Amino acid sequence: MTETRLRTWTHGIGYLLATLFIAALAVQNLRYGFYDLFYLAAGMAVLTLAGIAYTVACRRHQLSAPGHLVILTGLSSGLLTAQITMHGPGISHWTMPLLVLNLLILPLRQGLALSCLLLAALAVTLFLQLDSTDALITLSGLIALLAVTALYTWHYDHMAQSAEDLAITDPVTGAHNARFLDETLQKEISRSIATGHPLSVIHLGIDYVEEVKGLHGEPGLQGLVQAMTRHLFGVIRAGDTLYALGGSEFFLILPFTPEEGVRVIAERIRRTIAEHDWPVVNKVSVSLGCTTRGNGDTRTDTLRKRALQAMLEARKHGGNSVWFSPGASVEA
DSSP states (O other): OOHHHHHHHHHHHHHHHHHHHHHHHHHHHHHTTOHHHHHHHHHHHHHHHHHHHHHHHTTTOGGGOTHHHHHHHHHHHHHHHHHHHHOOGGGGGGHHHHHHHHHHHSOHHHHHHHHHHHHHHHHHHHHHHSOHHHHHHHHHHHHHHHHHHHHHHHHHHHHHHHHHHHHHBOTTTOSBOHHHHHHHHHHHHHHHHHHOOOEEEEEEEETTHHHHHHHHHHHHHHHHHHHHHHHHHHHSOTTOEEEEETTTEEEEEEETOOHHHHHHHHHHHHHHHHHSOBTTTBOOOEEEEEEEOOTTOOSHHHHHHHHHHHHHHHHHTTSSOEEEEOOOOOOO
16 A cells, blocks of 8 residues: 555544544534534534545645645634633543544644644633643643654654665665666656756666675675765765665766766766775776766656666776767657
8 A cells, every 4th residue: 555545544534533523522512402512513523524525635645735734723723712712621622632633634743733732722721711730630631642642653654764765775785776766767757858957867887896796705795885885975966866776786867967967977976986995895997877868768768778778888998987878869
């Protein structure tokens, strides 16, 4: 299940449970003749139903749906207004499911900010309407509920982020892996097509890999690749991304970079690697193949294959060199 689909189900079920809870409150208050509270609960139920409808309507964009903040702000504002105007101490207990809903639906920072604002305003009304002991007990319970829910939400977000990082990160180098490369490269191609900005890529391969492995073994090669990854992270510009391929090769995506720029960057990378003193192997060289997206390039495999062929061509010329392959063009 994707993150978007999981959030859609979570948001929908959260709103549904809140609707059922508030509807039960409305029926109970209507039964005993508390019409003001009935109208309050009915209004809140309408908002939670609107939340369900909004979740369904934006099911493909749950990670960036701003309407949830508007709906939950409306719920919080309505509850706070009722607490002030109706002078009903029992209304403060309605805050408990709302605090949970805030953190369940909204991003953690937004949910915490909205919940803390609600609690701060509620604290003022509680101390004005109740004696200090009752107000403190009620407020302490709400704060404890908020803290537990926030901790659980943070733990879930942390675990989800860790799982995502593991899925897109090469375990040896710490760079992004080939699985994440195609996804990112396709996004950059689409952005380049939409904006007209240039896009370049570099395929980098370590020269004489088998000789390095024969002299220093697999651990020596892994140590070299790890050290080179750290070096490349220090050389590339902000906005460029690095990917590890096949144990001894790397791929770089350079947005907003024309042909002249990628030639300069590739040559600088080649020179700094050749001049660097590497652990165990001392000196090593690399071959770099680079290309720039032409207006006929719309797929990731086209750019990747052309950059790979350029890198192999650089190796044919003895390694420790840069080879550029021009992008494909079509007539307008």
